[in-house]
Amino acid sequence: MTALGVVIGFPLFSSLAMREVPASHGAIVIGLLPLATAVFAAWFGRERPSMAFWAAAVAGSALVVGFALWQGAGALQHADWLLFAAMVLGALGYAEGGKLSRELGGLETISWALVVSLPVVLPTVAWMATQTLPQIAAASAHAWLGMAYVSLFSMFIGFVFWYAGLAKGGVARVGQIQLLQPFMTLAGGAWLLAEPLDAPTIGFAVAVIAVVALGRRTAVRAAPGSAAPAASAAAAASADLPPARSR
Numbered sequence: 001m002t003a004l005g006v007v008i009g010f011p012l013f014s015s016l017a018m019r020e021v022p023a024s025h026g027a028i029v030i031g032l033l034p035l036a037t038a039v040f041a042a043w044f045g046r047e048r049p050s051m052a053f054w055a056a057a058v059a060g061s062a063l064v065v066g067f068a069l070w071q072g073a074g075a076l077q078h079a080d081w082l083l084f085a086a087m088v089l090g091a092l093g094y095a096e097g098g099k100l101s102r103e104l105g106g107l108e109t110i111s112w113a114l115v116v117s118l119p120v121v122l123p124t125v126a127w128m129a130t131q132t133l134p135q136i137a138a139a140s141a142h143a144w145l146g147m148a149y150v151s152l153f154s155m156f157i158g159f160v161f162w163y164a165g166l167a168k169g170g171v172a173r174v175g176q177i178q179l180l181q182p183f184m185t186l187a188g189g190a191w192l193l194a195e196p197l198d199a200p201t202i203g204f205a206v207a208v209i210a211v212v213a214l215g216r217r218t219a220v221r222a223a224p225g226s227a228a229p230a231a232s233a234a235a236a237a238s239a240d241l242p243p244a245r246s247r
Contacts (some may be wrong), residue, residue, distance in 0.1 A: 002100060002109065003117040005093020006159065013086035020079040027182045029083045029090075031064030034178040036091035041171035044095055049172045049218070056215035057172075060179045060208055067182065067204045094175060097159070098166030106164030110156060176215045179208050 018026060035057050041047045049057075093113075101109045129136065165174050183205035189195040 002093050002097040003113040005089045005091070006097060006110075007093075007113050007117040007155070008120065009089025010086045010093065011155075013082045013089065017079040017082035017086065020082075021077070026083065027064065027068035029087045030178060030181050031061055031068055032087050033090055033094075034176045035061040036087055037094045037175035037178070038172040040091050040095035041098070041175065044092075044099065047170060047172045053172065053215055053218035056211055056218060057176060060176060060211040060215065063204060063208050063211065064179055064182060067201075070200070094162075094166065095171050097163050098171035098174075101163040101167035106160045106162070106167065109163045110159035113159075114156070173215065173218075176212050179212055180205075183208065 014026060014029060017029075038049060038053075038057050042049060097109050097113065104112070168174075183201070186195070186197060186201055186205075190197040
């Protein structure tokens with residue numbers, strides 16, 4: 001399920017959508033992904049966020065989606081269904097991967113997700129390579145560097161830290177940090193590409209940071225009957241020990 005969500009589903013559907021709409025439109029996915037991640041964490045991950053958490057999550061999502069619409073994302077269209085599929089699968093992969101990281105660790109989780117997806121991805125890539133040899137041969141060095149960055153950092157190294165953080169702090173709560181991603185992207189564009197950064201954008205970013213900080217203070221508890229991984233491991237270890245002898 002992790003491989004389906006973050007290795008195949010989210011990259012595939014978001015890339016298909018980006019062929020039809022501008023990148024600003026894709027910010028809607030980022031705006032709703034944290035809320036969807038919290039929903040899957042409550043559904044599959046046995047986390048129980050408080051009402052205050054849900055209020056902060058909805059408010060933060062509304063701010064980011066409102067920012068995307070204000071930037072000219074436009075009305076709903078065919079690509080929005082692709083973006084919606086990407087959001088659902090990405091949230092599923094985040095929630096399942098965060099839960100699995102509590103047992104395996106962040107590095108092991110994303111590594112196994114890539115291994116599991118290999119039988120599907122490898123033949124698909126090989127077939128597509130034979131169909132697009134002229135484009136591949138004509139690709140610039142910048143294009144290859146961009147692909148290498150996405151492959152190494154976005155698809156692997158970033159997930160090592162991401163899943164480790166989800167396992168340590170909880171999928172629902174830590175997932176809300178994604179609300180800052182559109183604004184971090186804009187800041188990077190201003191720094192690296194000299195793109196303008198106006199006052200309304202900064203205002204939206206400050207508001208989202210405040211909502212994320214508020215959400216971090218709300219309660220997220222485990223569902224009844226779900227023990228913490230460390231406690232479960234300790235209980236299993238103690239069950240294997242021989243009974244203590246009285247002196």
